[in-house]
Amino acid sequence: MIVDLHIHTTASDGSWTPAELIEQVRLAGIGLFAVTDHDSVGSLAATARxxxxxxxxxxxxVEICSTVRDRNFHILGYGxxxxSKPLEGLLRHNTELMEQADEDSIHKLIAQGLPINYAEYHDYRHNPARGGWKSLSYLTDKGLCADVKEFFSKLFTAERGIVFPTFPSPQAVIATIHAAGGKAVLAHPGSDFHGTMLEETLDSFAEEAIDGVECFHPSQDDATSLRALRWCERHGLLITGGSDCHGVFVPERRLGRPVLHMERLKLESLLV
Incomplete structure (x- = not known):
């Protein structure tokens, strides 16, 4: 069975609705999958049905943002x-933080002389079928960035005084996932924005009672995945993986890639 446990829909920054995703999952020959939208569970009921x-x-x-020493870490909650009311409250809190960060970024870009207008931005309507989010779509349509990579390299940057907000701690996120009856898994620990100290990162999350690690992800090379896999085996934790597919929004992330079969993962406690 082919498995993909990291997929986004229009409930966050993916471009596919639940119905469109189901069709793509079927065409890709995937037998077991998960929807893990950023700080949102808006597609889960429809996708499950x-x-x-x-x-x-x-x-x-779900994929929840957390902050450790000014670094943004994503924690996946499965099952x-x-x-859950505590989960609902945490997701609402994170969503409001990001919406405010987008608002603040537009004001800062205006103050820096970019040819944009706040009233125009306020009235702008983002089309979820594009993937992404409102400020990205608006600034792309204004010709100020070509895509999400330019958005983060040219506009949403620390040099411009624009940074991610401070999200709840991993401890708070993991506790909320557990309170919702789920398992907490550290997403893509080998990603560039986490830094280069993979084992140090994994050891710190082990102290926070993480249940597993996303050992397989398109942003990680084989050597990094193997290191994460061996770390999980030593600690007896869940081993997951997925494409982090966003539909057409991030075209290089293809559904079902990397190709993962059940025997490469450790999912027993997620399948009971």
């Missing part, structure tokens, strides 16, 4: 009750 109808195995998930 459609997956049952299509005979596909589905794990409800969650998406109606």
């Amino acid at each position: 459609l997956a049952r109808e299509a005979g596909l195995s589905f794990i409800p998930g 969650i009750d998406h109606q």
